[in-house]
Amino acid sequence: MYKEPFGVKLDFETGIIENAKKLVRKLSDMKGYFLDEQAWKELVEKEDPVVYEVYAIEQEEKDGDLNFATTVLYPGKVGKEFFFTKGHYHAKADRAEIYFALKGRGGMLLQTPEGKAKFIEMVPGTVVYVPPYWAHRTVNTGNEPFIFLAVYPADAGHDYGTIKEKGFSKIVVEEDGKVVVKDNPKWKE
Amino acid sequence: MYKEPFGVKLDFETGIIENAKKLVRKLSDMKGYFLDEQAWKELVEKEDPVVYEVYAIEQEEKDGDLNFATTVLYPGKVGKEFFFTKGHYHAKADRAEIYFALKGRGGMLLQTPEGKAKFIEMVPGTVVYVPPYWAHRTVNTGNEPFIFLAVYPADAGHDYGTIKEKGFSKIVVEEDGKVVVKDNPKWKE
Ligand SMILES: [Mn+2]
Ligand SMILES: [Mn+2]
Numbered sequence: 001m002y003k004e005p006f007g008v009k010l011d012f013e014t015g016i017i018e019n020a021k022k023l024v025r026k027l028s029d030m031k032g033y034f035l036d037e038q039a040w041k042e043l044v045e046k047e048d049p050v051v052y053e054v055y056a057i058e059q060e061e062k063d064g065d066l067n068f069a070t071t072v073l074y075p076g077k078v079g080k081e082f083f084f085t086k087g088h089y090h091a092k093a094d095r096a097e098i099y100f101a102l103k104g105r106g107g108m109l110l111q112t113p114e115g116k117a118k119f120i121e122m123v124p125g126t127v128v129y130v131p132p133y134w135a136h137r138t139v140n141t142g143n144e145p146f147i148f149l150a151v152y153p154a155d156a157g158h159d160y161g162t163i164k165e166k167g168f169s170k171i172v173v174e175e176d177g178k179v180v181v182k183d184n185p186k187w188k189e
Numbered sequence: 190m191y192k193e194p195f196g197v198k199l200d201f202e203t204g205i206i207e208n209a210k211k212l213v214r215k216l217s218d219m220k221g222y223f224l225d226e227q228a229w230k231e232l233v234e235k236e237d238p239v240v241y242e243v244y245a246i247e248q249e250e251k252d253g254d255l256n257f258a259t260t261v262l263y264p265g266k267v268g269k270e271f272f273f274t275k276g277h278y279h280a281k282a283d284r285a286e287i288y289f290a291l292k293g294r295g296g297m298l299l300q301t302p303e304g305k306a307k308f309i310e311m312v313p314g315t316v317v318y319v320p321p322y323w324a325h326r327t328v329n330t331g332n333e334p335f336i337f338l339a340v341y342p343a344d345a346g347h348d349y350g351t352i353k354e355k356g357f358s359k360i361v362v363e364e365d366g367k368v369v370v371k372d373n374p375k376w377k378e
């Protein structure tokens with residue numbers, strides 16, 4: 001009747017959580033997500049790299065319970081755009097989330113349902129508060145894997161569809177060797 | 190109307206979270222918690238050490254929102270019993286919690302309302318899942334500060350009274366230089 005407490009090992013160097021469920025997203029799984037579609041196609045045909053891996057320990061979808069997961073987001077670009085995670089709203093939109101950056105560097109792109117975006121830089125030690133209602137996507141702006149831990153309500157769920165269709169209003173690109181956050185020309189209001 | 194996302198810096202070495210609310214628990218704040226009351230009294234009169242500090246960033250008590258906090262639990266003993274945090278059930282008893290050990294070594298003592306206890310060792314990288322309904326207390330079994338991050342539902346609340354009155358059914362003591370988890374002779378069912 002009571003659930004059993006447990007402790008698991010998270011490896012700070014690799015991001016791997018023992019006994020976790022592993023999910024792998026390759027670039028071919030992200031058709032339509034990047035601005036430069038030609039660059040996406042060429043990179044998929046050439047090597048179809050892994051963009052990110054997730055190690056998750058999840059409970060039943062129940063109010064008050066909590067899930068946790070690490071993400072290993074690899075360095076890379078599609079055209080000028082840095083590798084990122086698909087990004088999502090929560091299916092239960094009022095569910096918050098806490099991220100904790102462990103390794104590498106990057107940031108989080110957040111967005112309200114009306115398209116107001118915000119970018120928060122993340123380096124090891126940064127804790128990010130994702131408030132209720134904001135979509136969120138992480139971006140690797142560095143040269144090594146960007147690794148972070150996330151804790152989220154077990155009943156938050158994921159709404160990937162809205163972002164897949166409309167994207168974020170901002171993109172994160174490299175220009176003249178610098179990380180630039182700019183308006184997404186393909187953004188659909 | 191939407192809350193604002195933010196990132197804050199957590200220092201891996203000190204456990205300090207910038208802009209967090211700081212709480213300090215001295216040994217004199219923990220009257221009646223330790224088994225050896227004479228040893229407690231002597232140590233309070235001699236130096237009244239800080240047992241732990243908490244750095245918390247908390248939201249309004251709302252379903253679906255999340256709080257986070259670090260704890261710096263200092264090394265020390267009262268008699269043979271290692272320093273620990275007061276420990277609590279959640280006021281909303283079905284709220285879970287996730288702990289992530291960053292520095293030092295120790296463990297978590299958990300207990301059901303019926304007094305079934307479990308001890309989980311924690312070293313840097315250990316993630317502990319605290320299921321709904323279990324009381325939880327952390328214990329520093331090492332020689333340096335034991336530092337960890339916790340994420341918990343914003344509406345979990347704290348019920349300290351039950352533990353203050355009844356204690357945990359187990360205690361964590363040093364015997365012959367070893368960490369031993371044993372029955373609490375003062376445990377009140
Ligand atoms: Mn999420
Ligand atoms: Mn708690």
